[in-house]
Every structure is written in structure tokens, then in C-alpha cells.
Amino acid sequence: MSEYKIAVVNSSSFGQVFTEHWKELEEIGEVKRFMLPTDIDGKSLAAKLKGYNIIIASVTPMFDKEFFDNTEGLLLISRHGIGFNNVDIKAAKEHGVKVTIVPQLVERDSVAENELVNLLTLVRRTVAAAERERDDRYEDRAEFMGNELSGKTFGVIGCGNIGSRVAELFSVFGGQVFITDPDPKAPEGWLKSHNVQRVDLDTLLKNSDYVSLNASLNDGNYHLINAEKVAEMKKGAYLCNNARGALIDETAVLDGIKSGQLSGYAADAVEVEPVRASHPFLHNDRVLLTPHTSAYTYECLHGMGEKCVSDVKNLIANKPLVRELTSTLA
Structure with a gap:
């Protein structure tokens, strides 16, 4: 499964408290954390993440139409949270990228x-x-x-x-x-x-x-x-x-x-x-x-991490994804 490259983008919590989540992803492929400017433009963002086909995404940056127009081989964006206003769902679907969020x-x-x-x-x-x-x-x-x-x-x-x-x-x-x-x-x-x-x-x-x-x-x-x-x-x-x-x-x-x-x-x-x-x-x-820490409880972060890991595992096993936004978009 070495063809999978996983980027954890702007999340300072995923894999930090519950290190087992990071280790589980490492068993699937290469995993790297990126801390990028929140206002990075889509083309530059695509360049930074070139070659990565799975993204664990935080609330920033914006994965907009320009990002999807300039990326290749991306399979999945799994949001480490329930919000998705930083992802252009329509553009993702047009480019065949699945987008998932954590159950509410x-x-x-x-x-x-x-x-x-x-x-x-x-x-x-x-x-x-x-x-x-x-x-x-x-x-x-x-x-x-x-x-x-x-x-x-x-x-x-x-x-x-x-x-x-x-x-x-x-x-x-x-x-x-x-x-x-x-x-x-x-x-x-x-x-x-x-x-x-x-x-x-x-x-x-x-x-x-x-x-x-x-x-x-x-x-x-x-x-x-x-x-x-x-x-x-x-x-x-x-x-x-x-x-x-x-x-x-x-x-x-x-x-x-x-x-x-x-x-x-x-x-x-x-x-x-x-x-x-x-x-x-x-x-x-x-x-x-407070610095966007509402979800920072052990119970919540564990559940969020478990969901992102299961998204990646289900994707590579060709199983249905839970809370996949792109599957319901008309």
C-alpha cells in the first residue's frame, strides 16, 4: 500500500494526543503533517500537497475550486471535524474527490x-x-x-x-x-x-x-x-x-x-x-x-481521529464512507 501518501493539513491535534491514529495511518502509507498559511491560495496549496492522494483537513485553509483545478490524483479529503465551509464540495465532486466529515x-x-x-x-x-x-x-x-x-x-x-x-x-x-x-x-x-x-x-x-x-x-x-x-x-x-x-x-x-x-x-x-x-x-x-478548542476533549478528539482513520481504511478497501458529502450532492 505504499502508493498512498497522506497529508495532515493544519491540524495540531490529530495524532498528537492519540498517537495510535497516526501509527495506523503509517501502516497504510507515508504520513506527513503540513502547517500552512490559512490564506494560502488554491494553486499554491495544490503545489504544496502535490503527490498526496489523501488529506486529513482542519478548518483551514480553503480547498477551493482553484485548488481542485490544480491537483491530480487526490482521492479523499477527510475533515477532522463537522464543518466543511472551507471545502468546495461541488468542485471536489467534479474532480472525483470524496469529502467526508465527522458525524455530528x-x-x-x-x-x-x-x-x-x-x-x-x-x-x-x-x-x-x-x-x-x-x-x-x-x-x-x-x-x-x-x-x-x-x-x-x-x-x-x-x-x-x-x-x-x-x-x-x-x-x-x-x-x-x-x-x-x-x-x-x-x-x-x-x-x-x-x-x-x-x-x-x-x-x-x-x-x-x-x-x-x-x-x-x-x-x-x-x-x-x-x-x-x-x-x-x-x-x-x-x-x-x-x-x-x-x-x-x-x-x-x-x-x-x-x-x-x-x-x-x-x-x-x-x-x-x-x-x-x-x-x-x-x-x-x-x-x-479561546483558540478554537471547543472540540478539545479527550472523548471528542478520540472520536474524530477514529472517524478519519476509518475513512482512509474504508477508502482503500473500497467500502462505503460514512458522512460522505460528495455522494449526496446533486
């Missing part, structure tokens, strides 16, 4: 729980208080006033796999949970058991104390939360985002925090990654930003 349930709990953790950490100002304690400044503790979540109103924008779990976690605080989603899949029994009500986006923003973004990124919701929507939000609301950074206009959210319209913003993703120290989010103590 693998990431569901990890991402949803991290969103709640980030929100609670921001609201209760946990990091700042802990740092002050480390600096031997116990007497400053009165500065770190926070807010409760119990009995408050919550809004979930995008109530699919992860958003529905976020709504379930919010429901334990006993308040009303609003959801908005263009795809009305949530069954009536689930809505009632978790005190969830389906509303339009404007109603959700005007009434929610805490708003969670969980929508997929597409052409219709780029900068979904812009200056106009920030102005519509309930004054003093908190916003959290563990989906895609481009769902918000970063300047509008920062302006909303500075004006007091928003109390804070917690996020695990920004529009342009990796984040550098100069990013304005990192210079505002009402923003909590």
Missing part, C-alpha cells in the same frame, strides 16, 4: 459544554478574578461582580446538532429558552420538555439576556450579527459564539460592548484565524476568546 454527535457535547463554560467564565469574570488572586491581591475581590443565569431568558440561533444541546443546557437554569432556525426539525415534545419556544430572530434578540450563536456559516448569514442587530438586542445582553467567527461583525460587537449595549462576548472562533496578540478582542476585558 461526536462533537455535540464537547462543543455545547464548552460554550456554556465560556459563557459562565465571562459572566462570572472567573479568569480575571483568578489572575488577581495569583497576584496576591485577594482584597480586590469586590471588583469582580457578575450575573446569574438562573431564571434568565436565553436565545439560541441555529438549533441543529449543537444548538439543540446548548438549548438543553440553558434549560436547566429554569428560564425561557428561545430558538430560531430556518429548518424546523425540533419536535414538539422536545420543545415542551425543555421550555423551548421557536421565535423569529428579532424577537429572540430583543428578549434574551444570553444569546448563543450555533448556526452554520453560509452566504446568507455572513455577519448575521451586525451593528443593526446589536442595536436590537436587549441592553446588557451577553453574546457567545462557538460556531464560526464570521457570523458576527467584530467591530459592531466591540462597539456594542464599549457602549454598554452588550455586557460581553465569549467566543471560540474569529473570522480570521489564527488569532494574533494584536487582535482587539484580546484587549477588552469584556471579551473571552
Whole structure:
């Protein structure tokens, strides 16, 4: 099987914690990790990966039409995650390249729980208080006033796999949970058991104390939360985002925090990654930003790695691939 060459692209986690996944791929063929610029153009990306016929792909870079037009012999792109907005699925299919993603349930709990953790950490100002304690400044503790979540109103924008779990976690605080989603899949029994009500986006923003973004990124919701929507939000609301950074206009959210319209913003993703120290989010103590680590639990990373390895094994054995996006594209 020496004809198989496997490129692990921009993933700093695959094969690192669970080294057995890397070793399993080495039994199939040559494996090499590539850490490439996130904004590399398609033609240059194809040149860098020339000769590799299997790719384990992270959230970056973009595998666009230009990439597929300039590559030869590529058989599979296995996404080390559930998102696929960095892969042109149509172009992949036109060039005979299979594209797979991790089943949604693998990431569901990890991402949803991290969103709640980030929100609670921001609201209760946990990091700042802990740092002050480390600096031997116990007497400053009165500065770190926070807010409760119990009995408050919550809004979930995008109530699919992860958003529905976020709504379930919010429901334990006993308040009303609003959801908005263009795809009305949530069954009536689930809505009632978790005190969830389906509303339009404007109603959700005007009434929610805490708003969670969980929508997929597409052409219709780029900068979904812009200056106009920030102005519509309930004054003093908190916003959290563990989906895609481009769902918000970063300047509008920062302006909303500075004006007091928003109390804070917690996020695990920004529009342009990796984040550098100069990013304005990192210079505002009402923003909590983590480096795209929502899926970084042992349980989730193991499941993601297992799926990528099984994709490669199934491909070379000519077996069906699970969650193959190109097989369902019309």
C-alpha cells in the first residue's frame, strides 16, 4: 500500500494526543503533517500537497475550486471535524474527490459544554478574578461582580446538532429558552420538555439576556450579527459564539460592548484565524476568546481521529464512507 501518501493539513491535534491514529495511518502509507498559511491560495496549496492522494483537513485553509483545478490524483479529503465551509464540495465532486466529515454527535457535547463554560467564565469574570488572586491581591475581590443565569431568558440561533444541546443546557437554569432556525426539525415534545419556544430572530434578540450563536456559516448569514442587530438586542445582553467567527461583525460587537449595549462576548472562533496578540478582542476585558478548542476533549478528539482513520481504511478497501458529502450532492 505504499502508493498512498497522506497529508495532515493544519491540524495540531490529530495524532498528537492519540498517537495510535497516526501509527495506523503509517501502516497504510507515508504520513506527513503540513502547517500552512490559512490564506494560502488554491494553486499554491495544490503545489504544496502535490503527490498526496489523501488529506486529513482542519478548518483551514480553503480547498477551493482553484485548488481542485490544480491537483491530480487526490482521492479523499477527510475533515477532522463537522464543518466543511472551507471545502468546495461541488468542485471536489467534479474532480472525483470524496469529502467526508465527522458525524455530528461526536462533537455535540464537547462543543455545547464548552460554550456554556465560556459563557459562565465571562459572566462570572472567573479568569480575571483568578489572575488577581495569583497576584496576591485577594482584597480586590469586590471588583469582580457578575450575573446569574438562573431564571434568565436565553436565545439560541441555529438549533441543529449543537444548538439543540446548548438549548438543553440553558434549560436547566429554569428560564425561557428561545430558538430560531430556518429548518424546523425540533419536535414538539422536545420543545415542551425543555421550555423551548421557536421565535423569529428579532424577537429572540430583543428578549434574551444570553444569546448563543450555533448556526452554520453560509452566504446568507455572513455577519448575521451586525451593528443593526446589536442595536436590537436587549441592553446588557451577553453574546457567545462557538460556531464560526464570521457570523458576527467584530467591530459592531466591540462597539456594542464599549457602549454598554452588550455586557460581553465569549467566543471560540474569529473570522480570521489564527488569532494574533494584536487582535482587539484580546484587549477588552469584556471579551473571552479561546483558540478554537471547543472540540478539545479527550472523548471528542478520540472520536474524530477514529472517524478519519476509518475513512482512509474504508477508502482503500473500497467500502462505503460514512458522512460522505460528495455522494449526496446533486
